[in-house]
Amino acid sequence: GAVVSQHPSRVICKSGTSVKIECRSLDFQATTMFWYRQFPKKSLMLMATSNEGSKATYEQGVEKDKFLINHASLTLSTLTVTSAHPEDSSFYICSAGVRTDTQYFGPGTRLTVL
């Protein structure tokens, strides 16, 4: 149980395009989902907290208009990187849980912006 999936696992796009990443809880309903960004050999950096049916709460320094988060249902949250640029290239990871202090991580999405 407690499986979280992400799609796609890897995406390469041209600069200026938008990319959508999906995070799904496969066998449970997640009241809260988190989105993280991870640079090579670095720790996880929390970008935003997503609650079903409400607006995401963004961490300081994270551009809301750049990283659009939608938590449409208890099993799906999406992160859209708008007008992506090479500096947005990173490993994006979501986590989901029924309880905020019990989170299960997705396998991550490697975004490369050319």
Add this chain to the structure above:
Amino acid sequence: GENVEQHPSTLSVQEGDSAVIKCTYSDSASNYFPWYKQELGKGPQLIIDIRSNVGEKKDQRIAVTLNKTAKHFSLHITETQPEDSAVYFCAAFPNTGNQFYFGTGTSLTVIP
């Protein structure tokens, strides 16, 4: 806010030896401390956790200890195997907040 420090950043051990990774935290309100294992190109996987009402927890070759007074907790891996090679992250969760605070990670290499 909470600040979690993790040491060492890299650790190499011979197969069969033990590995210990240590973390300290600053917020006494933290009451949940998970440890994650992250393999290259994958998301973190929870391997063991401990809550503040417990001093030690063990699961086969993995154990975690917590010292609330000193605000530090440690991961112990015994009889290490090459497949234990990965990056390990500790985290703390304050009961007054709604997010995890992660350590900086330890890259563990088990030498066959």
